[in-house]
Amino acid sequence: GENVEQHPSTLSVQEGDSAVIKCTYSDSASNYFPWYKQELGKRPQLIIDIRSNVGEKKDQRIAVTLNKTAKHFSLHITETQPEDSAVYFCAASKGSSNTGKLIFGQGTTLQVKP
Amino acid sequence: ETGVTQTPRHLVMGMTNKKSLKCEQHLGHNAMYWYKQSAKKPLELMFVYSLEERVENNSVPSRFSPECPNSSHLFLHLHTLQPEDSALYLCASSQSRGDQPQHFGDGTRLSIL
Numbered sequence: 001g002e003n004v005e006q007h008p009s010t011l012s013v014q015e016g017d018s019a020v021i022k023c024t025y026s027d028s029a030s031n032y033f034p035w036y037k038q039e040l041g042k043r044p045q046l047i048i049d050i051r052s053n054v055g056e057k058k059d060q061r062i063a064v065t066l067n068k069t070a071k072h073f074s075l076h077i078t079e080t081q082p083e084d085s086a087v088y089f090c091a092a093s094k095g096s097s098n099t100g101k102l103i104f105g106q107g108t109t110l111q112v113k114p
Numbered sequence: 115e116t117g118v119t120q121t122p123r124h125l126v127m128g129m130t131n132k133k134s135l136k137c138e139q140h141l142g143h144n145a146m147y148w149y150k151q152s153a154k155k156p157l158e159l160m161f162v163y164s165l166e167e168r169v170e171n172n173s174v175p176s177r178f179s180p181e182c183p184n185s186s187h188l189f190l191h192l193h194t195l196q197p198e199d200s201a202l203y204l205c206a207s208s209q210s211r212g213d214q215p216q217h218f219g220d221g222t223r224l225s226i227l
Binding site for chain 1: 216
């Protein structure tokens with residue numbers, strides 16, 4: 001069935017360093033890939049998304065890259081700050097579907113040390 | 115952001131109780147979702163409603179019963195739950211297309227005694 005694998009499960013970096021989280025999806029028909037950030041005790045919040053007609057998207061310190069051939073996409077956070085500490089989830093869905101069914105990865109706990 | 119509101123925030127119930135979770139969205143969306151979030155597991159999609167019609171039931175046990183009376187409200191009726199059903203239950207909404215972002219509520223933390 002549809003599956004999204006996310007790595008690593010935990011990531012610890014020093015403030016100012018970069019962090020990279022990678023996801024692989026199984027359904028080649030997937031064409032929408034959002035990333036969510038969930039701080040402790042709070043709701044998941046969309047931080048960036050990418051559609052399959054684009055290879056890369058950037059928003060300030062956050063960027064996402066997509067490799068459709070290899071069926072993987074990555075989140076890049078540069079100049080990390082302590083407030084970036086949270087759990088990050090990737091997801092994939094088929095944009096042509098009208099149900100909006102998102103398949104989520106297992107999550108990555110990012111810790112940014114001051 | 116208060117676009118998606120869930121009540122109650124916390125719920126403790128016995129296995130024989132009946133309770134309901136409520137979700138309301140003020141974003142003009144026409145699709146709503148229930149997710150289960152357990153420790154060490156990815157977000158699990160439970161139900162999807164599009165234009166008030168259930169379009170997805172992800173093999174969820176019948177002790178969970180969803181209801182969507184209109185595009186702004188979603189309920190999850192609970193009956194005879196098991197301890198393994200203890201989790202955070204998240205509601206989300208979006209436009210009824212697969213390539214639109216979903217907006218989540220704060221969730222209901224459910225504990226089954």
